[in-house]
Amino acid sequence: MDRRKFLKKSVGAALSASLASSLVPALAQAAAPAALEGEDLAKLGKALKDALGKEFKDLLPSTDVKLVLPTIAESGANVPVEIESALAMSQVKAVHCFSDKNPNPHLFSVFFGPASTTPYYATRVRIAETAPVRAILETADGKFLLASQSVRVTVGGCG
Amino acid sequence: MPAQILIRFNPAKPKAGEEVRVQVVVQHAMEPGTRKDAQGNLIPASYINELVVSFDGKELATVKPTGGTSANPLFAFKMKAEKAGEVKASYKDVTGDAGEKTQALSLA
Amino acid sequence: MFTLARIVILVTALGAAMAAKAPDYSRWYPFSDAQALAEKASRPVMVYFWSESCYFCEQMNTYVLSDPSVSKLLEERFVVASVDMYSPEGRELASRYGALGTPTFVFLAYQQGTWRELGRLFGSRPRAQFFDELQRICTKARGGDCG
Numbered sequence: 001m002d003r004r005k006f007l008k009k010s011v012g013a014a015l016s017a018s019l020a021s022s023l024v025p026a027l028a029q030a031a032a033p034a035a036l037e038g039e040d041l042a043k044l045g046k047a048l049k050d051a052l053g054k055e056f057k058d059l060l061p062s063t064d065v066k067l068v069l070p071t072i073a074e075s076g077a078n079v080p081v082e083i084e085s086a087l088a089m090s091q092v093k094a095v096h097c098f099s100d101k102n103p104n105p106h107l108f109s110v111f112f113g114p115a116s117t118t119p120y121y122a123t124r125v126r127i128a129e130t131a132p133v134r135a136i137l138e139t140a141d142g143k144f145l146l147a148s149q150s151v152r153v154t155v156g157g158c159g
Numbered sequence: 160m161p162a163q164i165l166i167r168f169n170p171a172k173p174k175a176g177e178e179v180r181v182q183v184v185v186q187h188a189m190e191p192g193t194r195k196d197a198q199g200n201l202i203p204a205s206y207i208n209e210l211v212v213s214f215d216g217k218e219l220a221t222v223k224p225t226g227g228t229s230a231n232p233l234f235a236f237k238m239k240a241e242k243a244g245e246v247k248a249s250y251k252d253v254t255g256d257a258g259e260k261t262q263a264l265s266l267a
Numbered sequence: 268m269f270t271l272a273r274i275v276i277l278v279t280a281l282g283a284a285m286a287a288k289a290p291d292y293s294r295w296y297p298f299s300d301a302q303a304l305a306e307k308a309s310r311p312v313m314v315y316f317w318s319e320s321c322y323f324c325e326q327m328n329t330y331v332l333s334d335p336s337v338s339k340l341l342e343e344r345f346v347v348a349s350v351d352m353y354s355p356e357g358r359e360l361a362s363r364y365g366a367l368g369t370p371t372f373v374f375l376a377y378q379q380g381t382w383r384e385l386g387r388l389f390g391s392r393p394r395a396q397f398f399d400e401l402q403r404i405c406t407k408a409r410g411g412d413c414g
Contacts, residue, residue, distance in 0.1 A: 077230070103191070104191075104225050106227065107224075107225060108224045108225060108227065108228055109222070109223045111220065112220050113213070113220055115214045115217035115219045115238065116219050116220055116236070117237075117238045118178060118236075118239065121235065121236060122233070123222075123228060123229075123234055123235065125227050125229060126227050
């Protein structure tokens with residue numbers, strides 16, 4: 001018996017939001033980065049402090065961190081996340097991942113060992129509700145480089 | 160009871176010097192400790208909080224997941240395959256359960 | 268006279284129940300138990316229709332119904348009935364209350380000797396929105412005092 005016929009109430013909203021986000025930011029974000037959808041810096045900040053002893057302002061937004069995840073998740077229970085960097089392995093100590101609105105925003109940390117050759121990690125995470133995912137790359141010289149992207153978690157029902 | 164661990168390589172037999180994706184899947188519920196059962200009671204936390212992957216005894220990476228990692232978790236890494244050898248994955252969870260698996264990597 | 272006797276019996280029964288063990292409102296009950304508890308405690312019932320295979324119920328169970336502020340409000344002001352929509356009893360209740368899918372939340376209150384529907388919600392919600400909706404229902408049932 002397959003009851004998974006989703007009545008996606010938010011599809012309209014999700015489509016218009018993704019349309020908006022693909023059109024608007026090019027202009028707006030150049031000047032000042034717009035707040036990401038579902039952002040909760042207070043909750044994230046506390047988790048950063050607990051896990052890394054850092055504050056959000058200590059993180060340096062950087063194109064050296066590549067974060068790959070879907071913009072819309074039909075199921076927040078299983079969201080694929082990929083974190084990669086073109087930096088040399090010797091420059092990378094660890095990657096950490098957070099999502100602002102999870103009960104525990106800290107999703108995982110990965111510490112690379114002596115046998116690693118490539119700064120890469122992929123997994124699947126649980127996202128409680130629409131919020132940014134944060135990939136933080138910790139460099140060997142103690143910097144914390146940041147990449148962020150919001151994922152919209154579908155709400156709805158089964159009928 | 161230890162959970163089942165699957166280790167796969169992509170490509171299955173890399174050439175010497177080629178990059179290989181090491182994919183570890185553990186059959187584990189990863190109970191986050193925030194889920195209510197049908198009687199409204201919280202299901203106690205039971206998730207993997209450490210996974211160590213090594214190649215021929217040298218550590219590739221240590222992952223520290225939380226309940227924010229999905230059920231039947233996937234952990235994937237990339238490494239340059241310089242030689243044939245053994246990949247070992249071992250996990251521990253917050254209830255004290257642990258398990259490990261070794262898989263031979265051979266070159267083309 | 269009759270009403271008075273009834274109140275006395277009710278109070279006595281309630282007193283006995285409380286002396287034995289105060290009901291645990293943090294957990295969820297089968298429908299008829301929830302109704303009985305709610306009638307005694309003058310609380311509204313939240314009938315939660317769920318199904319095993321529905322991800323949106325899973326989402327409610329993992330993040331919304333377990334959220335500290337949501338579970339506190341439910342524990343302090345409501346009685347929760349947990350109904351598997353596709354069990355025999357669930358099918359019967361679903362057709363009685365017109366629940367067409369899961370998750371559905373039907374809110375009932377015992378007023379002037381009969382059960383009345385206060386409202387209903389269909390589908391999962393983010394935490395803050397579900398909390399606001401619960402407060403609205405609670406205010407409707409109790410005329411305030413839903414802090």
